[in-house]
Amino acid sequence: MKRIFLILLGLVAIAVGAQAQEADTTVYFGAECLPDPATYLPVVPDSTSDAFYYDVTQYFWGRKQKNAALTQAIADAQRDSESLCALFSEALTIDINPDSTPEIYELIDKSVRTIEPIVLIAKHDNGRTLPAERFRTVPPSGESVAALRQQGGSYPSMHAMAGWLTALLLAEVNPAQQNVILKRGYDYGQSRVILGTNWQSDVTAGRLIACAGYARLQADPIFLQQMRLAVKEFLIATGQYVEDDDTPPVEEDE
Amino acid sequence: MHTRIFTLIILAVMAVGAVAQQRAALNLHTEDMPDARRYLPYQPDSASAAFAYDVSQYYWGKDNRKGTRGVQARSDAAYGIDVVARLFSSAFGQTVSPATTPCIFAMLDAGLTAAAKGVTQAKNANKRRRPFVVFGDPVYSTENMTVLAADYSYPSGHALRGWAMALLLAEVNPDAQEALLKRGYEYGQSRIIVGAHWQSDVDAGRLIAAACVARLHADPDFRELMRQAKEEFLATQHHIFTEQPNLTIDRTSADDALYTIDGRPATSDSHGVLVGRGKKVIVP
Numbered sequence: 001m002k003r004i005f006l007i008l009l010g011l012v013a014i015a016v017g018a019q020a021q022e023a024d025t026t027v028y029f030g031a032e033c034l035p036d037p038a039t040y041l042p043v044v045p046d047s048t049s050d051a052f053y054y055d056v057t058q059y060f061w062g063r064k065q066k067n068a069a070l071t072q073a074i075a076d077a078q079r080d081s082e083s084l085c086a087l088f089s090e091a092l093t094i095d096i097n098p099d100s101t102p103e104i105y106e107l108i109d110k111s112v113r114t115i116e117p118i119v120l121i122a123k124h125d126n127g128r129t130l131p132a133e134r135f136r137t138v139p140p141s142g143e144s145v146a147a148l149r150q151q152g153g154s155y156p157s158m159h160a161m162a163g164w165l166t167a168l169l170l171a172e173v174n175p176a177q178q179n180v181i182l183k184r185g186y187d188y189g190q191s192r193v194i195l196g197t198n199w200q201s202d203v204t205a206g207r208l209i210a211c212a213g214y215a216r217l218q219a220d221p222i223f224l225q226q227m228r229l230a231v232k233e234f235l236i237a238t239g240q241y242v243e244d245d246d247t248p249p250v251e252e253d254e
Numbered sequence: 255m256h257t258r259i260f261t262l263i264i265l266a267v268m269a270v271g272a273v274a275q276q277r278a279a280l281n282l283h284t285e286d287m288p289d290a291r292r293y294l295p296y297q298p299d300s301a302s303a304a305f306a307y308d309v310s311q312y313y314w315g316k317d318n319r320k321g322t323r324g325v326q327a328r329s330d331a332a333y334g335i336d337v338v339a340r341l342f343s344s345a346f347g348q349t350v351s352p353a354t355t356p357c358i359f360a361m362l363d364a365g366l367t368a369a370a371k372g373v374t375q376a377k378n379a380n381k382r383r384r385p386f387v388v389f390g391d392p393v394y395s396t397e398n399m400t401v402l403a404a405d406y407s408y409p410s411g412h413a414l415r416g417w418a419m420a421l422l423l424a425e426v427n428p429d430a431q432e433a434l435l436k437r438g439y440e441y442g443q444s445r446i447i448v449g450a451h452w453q454s455d456v457d458a459g460r461l462i463a464a465a466c467v468a469r470l471h472a473d474p475d476f477r478e479l480m481r482q483a484k485e486e487f488l489a490t491q492h493h494i495f496t497e498q499p500n501l502t503i504d505r506t507s508a509d510d511a512l513y514t515i516d517g518r519p520a521t522s523d524s525h526g527v528l529v530g531r532g533k534k535v536i537v538p
Contacts, residue, residue: 033428040435050303050310057303164461168468171288175472179292182465186293204457211464212435215421218471219428219484227471 028110028220031117035212037156041205044128044155051201058200059131062193069194070140076191077141079159081109084166091184092170093177094237103233107169107226112162115213119161119206123152130154132196139195148197157198160206161213163188168214172227173234278360280475282368288465290376290409290458297380297408298454311453312385315446319394323447330412330444331395335363338415341441345433346423348490357486358426361479362419368476369418369466373411373459382408386449394448402450410451413459414466416441421467425480426487 024030045051065073076087085096085108098105131154132138132145139145151158167185171178189207192198198206217223235241298304318324332338339350339362352359384407386393393399420438424431442460445451451459470476 035424035431035435039432040439050307054303054307164464168464171465171468172472175286175469178288178465178469182288182293186461207461207464208439211417211421211460212424212431214464214468215424216428216431218425218480 026110027114028217028223029114034118034216037118037122037209041208044126045201055199055201058193059196062196065194073191073194074141076188077143077195079162081112084162088166088170088184091177091181092174101233101237103229104173107230108166111169111217112165115161115165119156119158119209120152122156126153126155128153128155130197131199137196139197141195143197154198155202156205156209157189157192157202159192160189160203161210164207164210165213173231278364278479280364280368280473282473284371284374287368287372287469290372290462291379294458294461297382304454308452308454311446312449315449318447327444327447328395330441331397331448335366338419342419342423342437345430345437346427347430355486357482361483362422364479365422365470365476366415366418368470369414369463370411372462372466373409373414376409377406380408381406384450385452391449393450407451408455409458409462410442410445410455412445413442413456414463417460417463418467421463426483
């Protein structure tokens with residue numbers, strides 16, 4: 001009896017494993033569809049270069065930040081999709097979460113997850129020392145430097161990518177608030193410099209990957225579909241949605 | 255004799271006017287586009303490390319004026335979307351022009367004209383002087399230096415145009431995205447090589463490009479131009495065929511589209527094309 005049970009369990013495991021081989025629905029497409037960042041990113045600044053000198057002075061700028069800027073930076077350390085969406089809710093003007101805005105949430109969650117792997121590959125390729133490692137400081141966010149190092153290196157910044165990508169997506173959903181949204185996305189990346197977890201050039205590079213990722217997402221019909229659903233959800237939530245009938249639009253003269 | 259010449263001139267002007275009317279334009283004005291004063295930093299202070307980096311990049315630019323990179327930098331100084339589209343054609347894999355790719359070109363023309371407005375307010379607020387002016391050097395391109403010197407430096411309109419063109423063409427042809435992004439990136443760096451812009455102007459220009467591309471996608475007229483551009487491109491790819499077997503589109507409004515093929519939800523392949531039951535279809 002036990003043997004049959006174990007065999008059945010094994011078969012179920014194989015079946016589940018086979019299912020997992022099919023399309024991963026948490027992303028729009030695999031990392032192989034994304035452009036290699038090395039083709040368009042600048043190289044990590046050499047430690048004797050003026051670019052690195054700029055990185056160092058930005059690190060010290062970051063260390064000087066106090067009060068509201070520091071509090072925001074610590075809050076911006078959270079990168080899980082629910083926290084990320086919450087951090088952008090005020091800018092968008094409605095609360096973004098899986099329950100009340102499932103389409104907008106999925107748009108952001110799935111888009112960020114789709115671009116993440118290419119950032120991790122670039123991190124491992126570059127293996128850059130974090131500022132917190134080099135200067136032997138503890139990030140005020142309480143993040144473990146060793147855990148961050150495990151991701152492969154500080155260049156490029158995952159947070160910067162996620163923040164700028166989210167900003168581009170939400171700016172498309174609600175162009176009326178685009179400036180506030182874009183600033184939120186920009187500052188979300190700068191928070192990494194304040195915390196000492198990333199160099200300024202890591203953050204700049206992360207934003208460029210977000211730009212390239214955004215373009216690749218726009219080439220995906222399923223993403224386009226999700227964007228339309230998110231826009232519709234936003235319009236309904238803000239009372240702007242107008243149900244139109246199926247008659248074709250009237251051609252207006254110029 | 256004179257009346258005949260006069261008639262010909264009138265006809266020529268009318269013809270040009272007619273052609274000009276055909277260029278698609280979006281209803282996006284400067285105040286509709288993202289305002290870089292609101293989401294990007296001010297130009298680097300002249301006593302800052304950021305400016306020191308800008309200065310060293312000016313000298314890097316001067317070093318790169320020789321050889322093929324210098325030649326490319328000079329030709330990248332071009333204005334005019336048709337000229338720039340030609341510069342990106344090699345990366346795209348096809349000649350991009352009003353004659354060869356009318357829909358792709360119409361999308362670029364309309365999109366980049368609107369996107370260019372994304373630098374106006376920041377340029378006027380920063381009033382930054384260009385590097386060749388600050389250093390008292392000639393600019394390393396055939397641009398009119400007096401005109402160029404009168405135009406503010408931060409942020410860079412060229413960098414915006416090059417990065418935005420890369421993003422828009424990469425959306426049409428994802429297979430060429432690496433070549434396009436590299437070309438777009440270098441197009442911005444060319445401005446530093448000729449001495450027309452600081453590195454920070456170019457960095458800002460690229461971020462504004464992405465912000466403007468997002469704003470374009472929020473515009474239904476632009477989305478239609480982009481859809482036509484993608485359709486035009488896909489028709490040239492012989493591994494795609496244009497039959498649309500049992501493609502149903504559940505539209506609950508003019509903007510919504512839920513694609514199903516033969517009753518099952520459609521997925522997309524690595525080229526960004528809808529696939530259903532092994533058949534590739536063009537998004538109608």
